[in-house]
Amino acid sequence: MKISVKSGGVSAASADLLVIPVSSEPSKTGNKAGPRLPQGVASLDRSLGGVIAQALASGDFQGRPDQRMLLYPASPAGQKSIGRILLLGIGDRNALTLEAVRRFGGGAAGEARERKLRRLAILAPRGRGLRAEACAGALAEGAVLGAYRYDRFKSQPRSGTVRSPGAPTTTLLFDLSEGLSGLRKSAREAVVCAESQNVARDLSNAPGNELPPAGLAREARRVARETGLHCRVLRGAELERGKFSALLAVGAGSANPPQLIVLEHRGARKGSSGGPLCLVGKGITFDSGGISIKPSPGMGDMKHDMSGAAAVVGALRAAATLKLPIHVVGIIAAAENMPSGTAYRPGDVIRSRSGKTIEVTNTDAEGRVVLADALDYAVKHYKPKAMIDLATLTGAAMIAFGPWATGAMGNDDALLEEIRQAGEATSERMCVIPLLPEHLKEMISPIADLKNSGAREGGVSTAGAFLQEFVGDTPWAHLDIAGTGWTNRRTPYHRHGATGVGVRMLVAWVRARVQQNA
Numbered sequence: 001m002k003i004s005v006k007s008g009g010v011s012a013a014s015a016d017l018l019v020i021p022v023s024s025e026p027s028k029t030g031n032k033a034g035p036r037l038p039q040g041v042a043s044l045d046r047s048l049g050g051v052i053a054q055a056l057a058s059g060d061f062q063g064r065p066d067q068r069m070l071l072y073p074a075s076p077a078g079q080k081s082i083g084r085i086l087l088l089g090i091g092d093r094n095a096l097t098l099e100a101v102r103r104f105g106g107g108a109a110g111e112a113r114e115r116k117l118r119r120l121a122i123l124a125p126r127g128r129g130l131r132a133e134a135c136a137g138a139l140a141e142g143a144v145l146g147a148y149r150y151d152r153f154k155s156q157p158r159s160g161t162v163r164s165p166g167a168p169t170t171t172l173l174f175d176l177s178e179g180l181s182g183l184r185k186s187a188r189e190a191v192v193c194a195e196s197q198n199v200a201r202d203l204s205n206a207p208g209n210e211l212p213p214a215g216l217a218r219e220a221r222r223v224a225r226e227t228g229l230h231c232r233v234l235r236g237a238e239l240e241r242g243k244f245s246a247l248l249a250v251g252a253g254s255a256n257p258p259q260l261i262v263l264e265h266r267g268a269r270k271g272s273s274g275g276p277l278c279l280v281g282k283g284i285t286f287d288s289g290g291i292s293i294k295p296s297p298g299m300g301d302m303k304h305d306m307s308g309a310a311a312v313v314g315a316l317r318a319a320a321t322l323k324l325p326i327h328v329v330g331i332i333a334a335a336e337n338m339p340s341g342t343a344y345r346p347g348d349v350i351r352s353r354s355g356k357t358i359e360v361t362n363t364d365a366e367g368r369v370v371l372a373d374a375l376d377y378a379v380k381h382y383k384p385k386a387m388i389d390l391a392t393l394t395g396a397a398m399i400a401f402g403p404w405a406t407g408a409m410g411n412d413d414a415l416l417e418e419i420r421q422a423g424e425a426t427s428e429r430m431c432v433i434p435l436l437p438e439h440l441k442e443m444i445s446p447i448a449d450l451k452n453s454g455a456r457e458g459g460v461s462t463a464g465a466f467l468q469e470f471v472g473d474t475p476w477a478h479l480d481i482a483g484t485g486w487t488n489r490r491t492p493y494h495r496h497g498a499t500g501v502g503v504r505m506l507v508a509w510v511r512a513r514v515q516q517n518a
């Protein structure tokens with residue numbers, strides 16, 4: 001999406017849609033909160049015939065967050081043409097957060113997209129304590145995410161996706177006299193992150209028939225080719241030679257064979273020491289539950305059971321595009337979990353890549369089984385400085401945290417704190433929960449080293465404790481995104497479907513690591 005940054009505020013606007021942030025302020029006389037326009041808008045309004053003043057005088061619009069009023073100016077302002085004006089509420093200006101700015105940008109771009117308008121201008125909101133550079137980034141992010149649609153299967157596209165045109169050409173208007181280079185850089189980088197998040201959304205939204213494990217590998221290769229990542233895919237005999245028995249077991253029921261996908265960004269400066277950062281993703285392209293088959297209502301949503309993998313692809317794409325000076329490796333365990341005559345069964349015992357044996361007590365607990373091999377490979381092959389896995393791992397995480405937070409756990413408090421802070425910075429909230437010795441005990445099998453499912457109690461942590469058995473002493477964190485990867489709730493920058501959760505947070509975390517090393 002093309003986004004430019006201009007100074008001169010609203011007087012520089014020429015667009016099919018001009019979006020103006022309106023805050024809600026308590027009036028000096030009464031207590032009722034009323035709308036307040038940013039500087040410079042009043043004089044623009046006069047030149048447009050006073051349509052804004054008239055609308056505000058109606059009392060219909062208070063400037064509450066995401067409140068909207070669309071206006072059609074009667075007369076053009078000089079040479080500039082402004083087709084429509086959207087008043088978009090941002091609430092209390094003194095309490096404005098970057099997330100509110102992101103939502104504002106999302107609302108603005110969503111409106112333009114909905115109305116098929118090509119030229120969008122957004123007047124940047126200003127809030128106390130918010131740096132203009134950070135605002136430019138949040139606005140750009142919101143706009144790219146808010147313009148996203150998944151409609152590639154509509155014969156007559158109502159609009160496109162990140163790859164086909166459809167997103168409006170956008171200008172961010174700042175009322176500033178100082179230089180814009182910092183703002184431009186911030187907006188440019190935000191566009192890269194948000195477009196990478198949209199790539200992750202495209203992957204997660206893709207139906208199982210469109211994106212089986214080999215399809216996911218093909219898309220990873222395409223992203224690699226476009227951005228200069230290294231990509232390697234192991235399948236069939238290579239997986240057998242590599243002893244990926246757990247991954248192979250989960251994929252055995254499907255006609256679409258499993259794949260281990262490795263994406264590598266070799267951005268480290270010469271002479272930097274230690275292993276890479278490893279990002280590991282669960283890539284179940286469709287989870288029927290296998291022989292322990294799921295009930296049919298909602299089963300179709302399990303096409304997004306590769307959202308962890310999608311976040312890894314998105315984060316690597318951003319790291320490469322931004323040329324971050326650090327070595328990052330993404331590892332994806334891709335398989336389809338199906339019931340069939342060749343499927344793995346309840347009661348089976350698998351000897352995983354690590355040598356640890358796993359008794360399969362429920363074929364629907366497949367994510368941890370494929371991750372066992374992927375984590376073991378990451379640890380032994382790359383000796384990472386730190387490792388994060390992302391997985392739509394348990395229904396229990398959805399019940400515990402809903403769509404509002406990702407469940408985080410691991411073996412390293414400092415790493416968990418880094419990730420929590422990265423999530424705060426990008427508004428991808430994380431709840432850190434413990435892994436207790438009792439959680440692991442629940443996962444010990446009477447006949448094998450581990451079993452893949454325990455009782456329902458503590459389901460998020462018992463899954464985490466299982467994974468911990470495969471990471472050795474590598475600093476590691478596990479993010480259960482079962483609740484946050486998919487949404488049915490519309491927000492200014494999300495609508496029904498995949499959220500692409502994790503991409504922005506991972507990029508923020510990798511960047512913080514770059515800072516630490518510098």
Ligand code: BES
Nearest residue numbers: 305362364365392393394395396453482
């Ligand atoms: N992919 C599911 C978890 C899931 C559920 C993700 C809902 C997103 C939304 C996972 O493979 C699964 O089936 N987990 C089981 C584990 C159980 C059998 C121990 C679950 O949570 O029920």
Ligand code: MN
Nearest residue numbers: 287364365366
């Ligand atoms: Mn499952």
Ligand code: ZN
Nearest residue numbers: 284287305367
């Ligand atoms: Zn699953």
